[in-house]
Amino acid sequence: MSKATRDGFGEALVELSEKNKNIIVLTADLTESTKVADFAKIYPERFIECGVAEQNMAGIAAGLAAEGKIPFMTSYAVFSPGRNWDQIRVSICYSNLPVKIIGCHTGLSVGPDGATHQALEDIALMRVLPNMTVIVPCDATQAKQATVEISKISGPCYLRLTREATPVITQENSKFQIGHADILEYYGQDVAIVACGPLIYQALTVAKELNDEGIKTTVINNHTIKPLDKVTLLKAARDCGAVVTVEEHQVNGGMGSAIAELLSANYPVPMEFIGMQDSFGESGNPEQLLAKYGMSIGKIKEFVRKVISRKVVKHNGS
Amino acid sequence: MNNLDQIAEKIREDIISMLVAVGSGHSAGSLGMADVFTAIYFSKTLNLDPKDPWNPNRDRILLSNGHICPVWYATLARAGYFNHDELLTLRQIGSRLQGHPHYKSLPGIENTAGPLGQGLSQAIGHALAAKIDKADWRTISLMSDGELQEGQNWEAIMFAGKNNLYKLTAIIDRNNIQIDGFTENIMPLEPLADKFKAFGWSVIEVDGHNITEIVDALNKSKAIFENPTAIIAHTIPGKGVDFMEHDYKWHGSPPNWMEAVEALKELRSLGGKISYE
Numbered sequence: 001m002s003k004a005t006r007d008g009f010g011e012a013l014v015e016l017s018e019k020n021k022n023i024i025v026l027t028a029d030l031t032e033s034t035k036v037a038d039f040a041k042i043y044p045e046r047f048i049e050c051g052v053a054e055q056n057m058a059g060i061a062a063g064l065a066a067e068g069k070i071p072f073m074t075s076y077a078v079f080s081p082g083r084n085w086d087q088i089r090v091s092i093c094y095s096n097l098p099v100k101i102i103g104c105h106t107g108l109s110v111g112p113d114g115a116t117h118q119a120l121e122d123i124a125l126m127r128v129l130p131n132m133t134v135i136v137p138c139d140a141t142q143a144k145q146a147t148v149e150i151s152k153i154s155g156p157c158y159l160r161l162t163r164e165a166t167p168v169i170t171q172e173n174s175k176f177q178i179g180h181a182d183i184l185e186y187y188g189q190d191v192a193i194v195a196c197g198p199l200i201y202q203a204l205t206v207a208k209e210l211n212d213e214g215i216k217t218t219v220i221n222n223h224t225i226k227p228l229d230k231v232t233l234l235k236a237a238r239d240c241g242a243v244v245t246v247e248e249h250q251v252n253g254g255m256g257s258a259i260a261e262l263l264s265a266n267y268p269v270p271m272e273f274i275g276m277q278d279s280f281g282e283s284g285n286p287e288q289l290l291a292k293y294g295m296s297i298g299k300i301k302e303f304v305r306k307v308i309s310r311k312v313v314k315h316n317g318s
Numbered sequence: 319m320n321n322l323d324q325i326a327e328k329i330r331e332d333i334i335s336m337l338v339a340v341g342s343g344h345s346a347g348s349l350g351m352a353d354v355f356t357a358i359y360f361s362k363t364l365n366l367d368p369k370d371p372w373n374p375n376r377d378r379i380l381l382s383n384g385h386i387c388p389v390w391y392a393t394l395a396r397a398g399y400f401n402h403d404e405l406l407t408l409r410q411i412g413s414r415l416q417g418h419p420h421y422k423s424l425p426g427i428e429n430t431a432g433p434l435g436q437g438l439s440q441a442i443g444h445a446l447a448a449k450i451d452k453a454d455w456r457t458i459s460l461m462s463d464g465e466l467q468e469g470q471n472w473e474a475i476m477f478a479g480k481n482n483l484y485k486l487t488a489i490i491d492r493n494n495i496q497i498d499g500f501t502e503n504i505m506p507l508e509p510l511a512d513k514f515k516a517f518g519w520s521v522i523e524v525d526g527h528n529i530t531e532i533v534d535a536l537n538k539s540k541a542i543f544e545n546p547t548a549i550i551a552h553t554i555p556g557k558g559v560d561f562m563e564h565d566y567k568w569h570g571s572p573p574n575w576m577e578a579v580e581a582l583k584e585l586r587s588l589g590g591k592i593s594y595e
Contacts (some may be wrong), residue, residue: 024450045450046450048446050473050477051473051476051477053470053473053476055435055439055469055470055473056442056470056473056477057439058439059436059437059438059439059442059443059474060439060440060442060443060446060477062429062439062440062443063429063439063440063441063442063443063444063445063446063447064443064444064446064447065443066421066428066429066440066443066444067444067447067448068447069447069450071443086433087436087439087470090430090431090432090436091429091436091439091440094420094421094430095420095421095422095429095430
């Protein structure tokens with residue numbers, strides 16, 4: 001079964017808002033594609049159309065949050081948080097207000113719209129901000145759970161969503177806890193593959209195929225990029241001694257960088273980073289783009305083998 | 319000279335004392351807005367209570383051009399929101415009086431501001447919350463003229479006009495200066511009133527040093543139910559200190575000790591009208 005993470009978000013929002021009257025939804029001329037049209041229809045009095053004005057939207061959300069509301073502000077991530085980062089930093093984060101920033105159409109898989117619309121920097125932009133929580137759900141079901149959970153946090157939060165239908169991996173009753181990475185698959189401890197977002201599916205495929213070849217990996221769904229699950233990630237580094245990170249985002253400043261910061265300070269092990277290698281994307285279909293820019297199953301396998309070759313061999317002191 | 323004018327002069331003295339003590343900060347706009355802040359916090363036109371600063375029914379006062387916070391801090395202290403002695407900790411490490419205001423760092427500090435152009439959007443958020451909750455309180459956004467060069471303001475002005483947020487009032491400090499010079503030379507704002515009107519606002523222009531006029535405008539804005547109100551307050555930057563008035567060089571500078579002594583002498587003598595020594 002395939003479904004887009006943005007659809008999971010839109011469904012959860014409607015269910016959640018029936019119980020929680022404080023939820024307000026703002027959008028900047030993207031009601032349909034950010035999947036808030038149902039909410040707008042059912043709760044028109046709590047729906048705020050801002051027009052094409054993301055900076056104003058962020059300020060309005062801050063004011064609403066200061067009055068006890070829980071604003072979800074939605075747009076494409078290239079516009080929000082892309083265009084309104086200053087407003088997010090000053091009006092929302094520094095005041096530690098519970099605004100939920102929903103960034104849709106992230107990653108290369110936005111596809112034909114091309115580089116201007118492919119948000120590949122948003123994780124970096126959001127994880128650098130104090131007080132911010134950063135969540136990247138791996139599928140539509142997890143996006144639903146994440147939508148409910150972020151509504152309960154007292155501070156600002158960034159939820160990263162995607163446009164395309166992608167495989168649903170988790171179940172309605174799967175555990176989802178902010179700040180707790182999930183071990184999705186365990187074949188062994190040769191390498192830990194730590195991924196976030198829909199690329200988790202590719203990571204799982206890699207793990208299965210490599211297992212058949214005798215390479216035993218552990219696959220971790222690191223849906224919370226901030227705050228990082230230090231315990232699970234450090235344990236994985238200790239157990240496996242090598243890590244490959246997988247994300248549809250610039251390697252610079254992304255999830256892999258966050259994990260490298262953690263490991264280098266606490267338990268350095270060889271790492272390889274799957275993601276955008278400091279370039280812009282282009283138009284194309286998602287599959288072609290992921291292949292061309294190094295986020296394919298083949299590339300992940302290559303990086304797993306490469307990181308194994310870099311593992312420190314312990315000699316017996318002959 | 320009535321009681322409110324005297325309070326405004328005291329606030330100006332506080333501003334000079336604070337700025338000279340720390341050796342940095344923005345003189346011109348802070349002095350220029352002392353009368354407007356006095357009108358807001360001391361005229362009883364608005365629902366504000368220093369003894370109950372976060373009362374849910376209070377009117378919300380937000381400052382968008384955060385750099386003039388010395389006048390906000392001095393006014394709040396004079397009104398009894400916090401201890402007057404704390405004013406001299408401005409901009410010092412560990413102080414609640416940050417160089418630019420930080421949301422809830424002190425009783426009465428309703429928003430965070432510094433990077434220009436953000437306050438009006440925040441104020442709209444407050445006003446929308448009141449509208450959703452069918453509450454009676456009003457929201458006032460204080461802002462500068464120079465910051466209207468930030469595009470975000472025009473997004474906000476468009477939004478408030480469209481949504482007829484009649485319980486929202488923007489007070490614009492029209493002092494005609496900004497860091498690099500006079501606004502009309504740097505990036506002209508006129509015809510300012512017409513611009514607001516074109517975006518669906520009511521506009522009231524006042525002498526920003528005539529407290530009675532400012533209070534009248536605040537009252538008048540309460541009787542407008544069609545759209546938000548912009549009160550354009552024409553002020554003199556550096557008002558009350560002769561060598562600072564009208565000079566854009568004082569936008570971001572504090573007085574030194576000698577200048578502060580001279581400024582305080584002028585303020586305490588009410589511009590030379592009385593002898594205070």
